[in-house]
Amino acid sequence: DAGVTQSPTHLIKTRGQHVTLRCSPISGHKSVSWYQQVLGQGPQFIFQYYEKEERGRGNFPDRFSARQFPNYSSELNVNALLLGDSALYLCASSFQTGTGETQYFGPGTRLLVL
């Protein structure tokens, strides 16, 4: 079975641009979460979606937005990119949203903002 897939794998943008990152969860999983991981730090929670509804939001500015589609795939959008947005963006899927649910991570999208 395929794991979580993300696209693109790498991306280079300049300040002020917009970016869209994509994630497909494991088949049968209905919840997708997004995390940002900057170098030397652990991942930080951005959003969680379940059944197309936002179920949680981390401490990120409104430039960050996301959505989930009927097939449970998801997009993360970041507007007006800043140098500090350079990071590994990870998508994780789980069957549901319970606190004990195991989250499985995709390989991530490496974003570099110049």
Added chain:
Amino acid sequence: RKEVEQDPGPFNVPEGATVAFNCTYSNSASQSFFWYRQDCRKEPKLLMSVYSSGNEDGRFTAQLNRASQYISLLIRDSKLSDSATYLCVVNTYQGGKLIFGQGTELSVKP
């Protein structure tokens, strides 16, 4: 104060050594606890969940002390392939928000 704190290391140990990682969390309402492993430039992967009764998986033993808000991971008989960053992870809220520590880097040398 960070919600989840770990010693960043690096821990440099010889093959066969026993190494212990510690982690503390600040929110006493935390409900679920995990150790994830992250290889260089790869995604985090679940190593094991952590239960109050303690749990063991081969060479790996995890312990949780809710009173002290402390989590540990013990690796016995270290292998070269254990070299990675180990992330302590807590789930405090209803839903799936995972809170990660900054990770502890382990390097096992021949």
